[in-house]
Structures are given as C-alpha cells and as structure tokens.
Amino acid sequence: GAVVSQHPSRVICKSGTSVKIECRSLDFQATTMFWYRQFPKQSLMLMATSNEGSKATYEQGVEKDKFLINHASLTLSTLTVTSAHPEDSSFYICSATGTGWTDTQYFGPGTRLTVL
C-alpha cells in the first residue's frame, strides 16, 4: 500500500514557539494531503485540505494564521503551529491521496505535540 511518513513523531516545545511538522508520501505522488487533529480517546478532526501548489482549504473553526500549511511539492506538505500554546497539544495526523485515485486516504504515523 501507499506509504506516508511524518516527522517528527514527537515534539515538546515551550509556549510561544513555532513547530513544523512534515508529511511525506514515500512511494507515490500525493496530489492532495490532509491534516487531522486527534485529542485523547477522540475521533479524528479534519483541520485542512491542501492541494499541491494551491492554498490550503481550512475547516470551519480552524485558524489559518495559527496552523500554516504548505504543500510545495507532490511529496511534501508541512504544518506549522505558530506561537504554540498548551491547548495546541494534540496528536496531529496527515494523510494523502494520489494521482488517479482520490477515494482512499493513507495516513501517516502521526506527530504528538506537547506544548509546555
């Protein structure tokens, strides 16, 4: 199956700093990537959808200036949490669909962000 990686897998940062999370498709070209957020024992909440070379589409209630998404290539998307606060602590998961198949998302392993 399609492989998606994320880096880092865990990050701890101080309040007020910015954190960048990378999402890569390893064996396919990802035309669309998605970013989700998951709180403990909760379901996945879609934050935004990004197409390569275009601005991301954010879900209602997600601050685009706080969660900066860049999808500069067909294999890489980044999520930057700017001026992170403890309430941003969460599990962030990316997923991707490939050229010619948009009906199934393959997920990365997730990044656990802890803001002190």
Add this chain to the structure above:
Amino acid sequence: AQKVTQAQTEISVVEKEDVTLDCVYETRDTTYYLFWYKQPPSGELVFLIRRNSFDEQNEISGRYSWNFQKSTSSFNFTITASQVVDSAVYFCALSELPQGGSYIPTFGRGTSLIVHP
C-alpha cells in the same frame, strides 16, 4: 450531511473469541464509500478496507470479515478468533461523492478493542 455512529465505545474480549464491531451510517447520497481503519497504540492509522455503495458483497480477509447491509445502513466488522495484537481502536468512516476535489471521510468516534490473553 454524512454521519457515522459507532455505538460501542469499548469492547473487551478474551483471546480466541469472535468479536463484531458495529458501524451505522447516514447519508443522502446513493454513491459513497465506507472504510474501516485500525489505530494501534502506536497511533498510526492502518487502512483495512474500502467498500463502495454499489457493492454489497461481504468480504473476508483472513480473520477479518465485513458485513455491508444497505437496508440497515450498517457496515459491521467481525474479527474471528481474536488475538492480543488485534487490540486497537477501530474507526469506521464514510465518504460521500465529492462536489469537486477529493473524498473527505467522516469518521466515527471509534471502538476500542481490548483483547486479553
């Protein structure tokens, strides 16, 4: 609007027992996709199955089987002879035909399966 309900929050079984995870969905579309994903303690979501709305044939893959019934809007997942490694949170998801762009699934709240040795 699409909705997925996984009424079972947590299921606890002993190894070798069979277990069924329920999934009920709501959609106004006639064309849609249903999915099951597994999320082990490591956190990574593992794709298990995709089924489109026109294919009601049940599927079996090893110890896993899925029962899709449009009449009851259900897509249940059965694990036969459960093993400790099956312990995980299982998510059911539904994607309606997109107006444009990609299918974006709506996830259920997940069912936590604990298999005891």
